[in-house]
Amino acid sequence: MRSSFVTALCLITTVTVAATGCGAAVEAGGGTPASSVTLTNCGKKVTYDKIPERVVTNDVGITELMFALGLEDRMAGFAMPDDKGDLSGVPWKEGYDKVAWLSKDQLTKENVLDARGDFVFAGWNYGFREEAGFTPQALEKLGIPSYVLTESCRNGRTETSRGIMPPLEALYTDLTNLGKLFGVEKRAASLVAGFKEEVAAVRAEAPEGAARPKVFLYDSGEEQPFTSGRYAAPEQIISEAGGVNVMHDVADSWTTVGWESVVARDPDVIVICDYGDVSAERKKKFLLSYGPLRNVSAVKNRRIYVLDYVDLVESPRNPSAIARLGKYLRGVSKER
Secondary structure (H helix, E strand, O other), rough: OOOOOOOOOOOHHHHHHHHHHOOOOOOOOOOOOOOEEEEEEEOEEEEEEEOOOEEEEEOOOHHHHHHHHHHHHEEEEOOOOOOOOOOOOHHHHHHHHOOEEEOOOOOOOHHHHHHHOEEEEEOOOOOEEEHHOOOOOOOOHHHOOEEOOOEEEEEEOOOOOOOOOHHHHHHHHHHHHHHHHHOOOHHHOOOOOHHHHHHHHHHOOOOHHOOOOOOOOOOEEEOOOOOEOOOOOOHHHHHOOOOEEEEOOOOOOEEOHHHHHHHHHHHEEEEEEOOOOOOOHHHHHHHHOOEEEEEEEEOOOEEEEEEHHHOOHHHHHHHHHHHHHHHHHHHHHHHH
């Protein structure tokens, strides 16, 4: 997948913010991790012989997972398109200031090698892609280990379909795995516990049963909409916020559907994913003027809410996004 950053992020837990400035490879008093660490990644056991020292990441959510764990000192750089918004107000500004921006496109073997990277953290459709020959297998031949973002793990239903667990579980899995690999297990556990507490607080106030608004996630596309099935982060962001993802039955992560299926499911709310050359305002104008949607509840009632790209891919911003969307959906529930 692929937005502007949100500058008001006070809802991110204080433990998250506290962890971002640490920059340490190993927790104080935590001891040095074993030289060999075995993790389960995309359902397979993977053994890493040493703690990476020059990590290269692809895209904003993956990069911020490293920053949230205070691992910027272990990074050689990141790749990220420059349509991701203003970086001046993000919680991990120090990390962005410290780590080299290697590419404003996607990672390649060449920029990984140029950065002397010894580890790549990316995902399928988040950097890894067969057509460019940039895959974990290709990196392994160069002697460079990698880790695949769990949200992007392929599930075998089709050649490219992704998602093997609920999205928040994927977030917690990656934080836990990275904590073990880099010797910051306590920090990772604190982040996960804080995020779970934040999400539980929103869940406790969420509407129930028929009062839960139906929500359609609109990423992009005019002829056909690009959206989230049940394995991408919006699925659980919507459900934990108190809504129902109208594309829950689609056994994929980010994918294309038909407008007829959107009309048939008649969402009460449309959430726009804001990023790229087409602004959220232009997307909103399209949705409100697109003829086939004129009788859809969300369009008739102009219930369109905007979240940023980084809120909607696996990232440490997910709990904050749940809190903000939850507040909006509670208002919608009271109106209906």
